[in-house]
Amino acid sequence: MKKHLLLGAEAVAAGALDAGISGVYAYPGTPSTEITEFIQKSRETAERGIHASWSANEKTAYEAALGMSYAGKRALSAMKHVGLNVAADAFVNSAITGVNGGLVLAVADDPSMHSSQNEQDSRFYGRFAMVPVIEPASQQELYDATVRAFDLSESMQLPVLLRLTTRISHSRAGVTRAAARSENALHAEYAPERYVLMPHNARRQYERLLGKQEMLEQLSGSSPLNRMIPGTGPLGVLACCIAFNYAMEAKKTFGLDISILKIGQYPLPRHLVEDLFARCETVLVAEEGYPIYEELLRGWFDDRKITGRMDGALPRAGELTTSLLAEALGVKRPAPAAIPGIVANRPPELCRGCGHRDLFEALNRVMEGFENRHVFSDIGCYTLGALPPYSAIHTCVDMGAAITMAKGAADAGLRPAVCVIGDSTFTHSGMTGLLDAVNEQTPLTVIIADNDTTAMTGGQASAATGSKLRSICRGLGVEEARISTIVPLKQNLEENMATLREEIAFPGVSVVLAVRECIETAARKKRRSGSKPANQ
Numbered sequence: 001m002k003k004h005l006l007l008g009a010e011a012v013a014a015g016a017l018d019a020g021i022s023g024v025y026a027y028p029g030t031p032s033t034e035i036t037e038f039i040q041k042s043r044e045t046a047e048r049g050i051h052a053s054w055s056a057n058e059k060t061a062y063e064a065a066l067g068m069s070y071a072g073k074r075a076l077s078a079m080k081h082v083g084l085n086v087a088a089d090a091f092v093n094s095a096i097t098g099v100n101g102g103l104v105l106a107v108a109d110d111p112s113m114h115s116s117q118n119e120q121d122s123r124f125y126g127r128f129a130m131v132p133v134i135e136p137a138s139q140q141e142l143y144d145a146t147v148r149a150f151d152l153s154e155s156m157q158l159p160v161l162l163r164l165t166t167r168i169s170h171s172r173a174g175v176t177r178a179a180a181r182s183e184n185a186l187h188a189e190y191a192p193e194r195y196v197l198m199p200h201n202a203r204r205q206y207e208r209l210l211g212k213q214e215m216l217e218q219l220s221g222s223s224p225l226n227r228m229i230p231g232t233g234p235l236g237v238l239a240c241c242i243a244f245n246y247a248m249e250a251k252k253t254f255g256l257d258i259s260i261l262k263i264g265q266y267p268l269p270r271h272l273v274e275d276l277f278a279r280c281e282t283v284l285v286a287e288e289g290y291p292i293y294e295e296l297l298r299g300w301f302d303d304r305k306i307t308g309r310m311d312g313a314l315p316r317a318g319e320l321t322t323s324l325l326a327e328a329l330g331v332k333r334p335a336p337a338a339i340p341g342i343v344a345n346r347p348p349e350l351c352r353g354c355g356h357r358d359l360f361e362a363l364n365r366v367m368e369g370f371e372n373r374h375v376f377s378d379i380g381c382y383t384l385g386a387l388p389p390y391s392a393i394h395t396c397v398d399m400g401a402a403i404t405m406a407k408g409a410a411d412a413g414l415r416p417a418v419c420v421i422g423d424s425t426f427t428h429s430g431m432t433g434l435l436d437a438v439n440e441q442t443p444l445t446v447i448i449a450d451n452d453t454t455a456m457t458g459g460q461a462s463a464a465t466g467s468k469l470r471s472i473c474r475g476l477g478v479e480e481a482r483i484s485t486i487v488p489l490k491q492n493l494e495e496n497m498a499t500l501r502e503e504i505a506f507p508g509v510s511v512v513l514a515v516r517e518c519i520e521t522a523a524r525k526k527r528r529s530g531s532k533p534a535n536q
């Protein structure tokens, strides 16, 4: 059979296609974006008419996937770890309703925070919702496990959470694909007693969910994702997901006689874990993310037999590596090679020619006129405006928080209250905050940096840009006269400063649309059409 060289994220996408999904519902976010992009570009998506366009945010994505499952078809939802915070209400409650067609939620975590604002561990959500969680350790395993996850979802009538981490999502290996299964027929479920979560239904459904837990543990016990690699020495490793690869590499490289229990499916299969503790005097718990299972095991077994992130054998934060595991297993690590002087630190910066630069230039000059120069902002390429030379924005917490934080600060009396948010972030979760401000006539200026794309994550389509954004703001109740447009270009500096000054002075809600296409997407379009980009 032909092998395909796939990223881990792509292996998940291929598995979902071959499991017969009828749709993927997702919002971009590193390191999960490639799952959806692979499905969007694949031949079968066009041939089968699989739904593959981006959703406005992770909650709308997950709910649409749940709706497709309700209709009897298989659906994949994909997002980054912090996206699951946004989708959490739907996700946790979907464990109570259960599902009809197979529903898999692929979530990519980012330990070490390479491109994220935290390193939260999505396995927590799986445990919290009490659904099966899988975290395969190789690209082939990701493919195979994704296919099986849809069967598991249908047989248990539960959503399945598939967790990836950065290294597994963003590294490539050969994957053999199987023949694709056909899609489910439309068979919408008429079961209001499951899907109408009024208290008497919800209580019964919750009991049903509790009743499935024993079966889920049995299924973990027989899952090919969980297995023992026995040794004869006193040391053992409980290795979750990619930590399994590191443990195997350490065993081989340093000739360690250790037992390794590979864990890739939860709930944790107790009999396999008991077997590991019976074999070994000390067990190193190696998990990327939080020490969730280490903490649990410290309650199950003699605490003194356990080592890991909680006692400092492994660092409490960040990605794991083979050498970190080897050191925790008693191998003396050679001092790391010195970084050659020629390798210089290169902090990230806005692209040369990016419209965000011209926006920040104008905004900084206007803000110089105020004693309070706080500018609330958000997540996107424009977050780089927090760094020199602009240092123009002063907050970035979670998607949408620019508007709501500025509102709260305005309520506290801060003047002026100014915020900058991107087009995709505004439609993701900024719109409701603007409605709050309109309802209370908060003195607030919202600058929407509309570059016609979701640039930060690679240029995916944005849910609303251009005139659509203006209509949304009008629809939310912003006065027409208080919605202005500027084009952030050097030659418009004075004019743009005048507009910003005027809107910031207005004692109510005003919106400034700063509209200029992202130079990267513009260049890509030009390349595709064969001509040289004008702005490069």
Ligand SMILES: Cc1ncc(C[n+]2csc(CCOP(=O)(O)OP(=O)(O)O)c2C)c(N)n1
Pocket (backbone or CB within 6 Å): 027, 028, 029, 030, 080, 082, 083, 084, 086, 116, 379, 380, 381, 382, 399, 421, 422, 423, 424, 425, 426, 449, 451, 453, 454, 455, 456, 457, 462
């Ligand atoms: C809840 C959540 N979902 C997804 C992401 C990943 N992400 C970071 S910024 C961003 C959107 C940026 O687009 P936009 O607001 O249009 O700004 P631009 O990068 O185009 O300047 C996304 C999807 C995230 N950080 N948090």
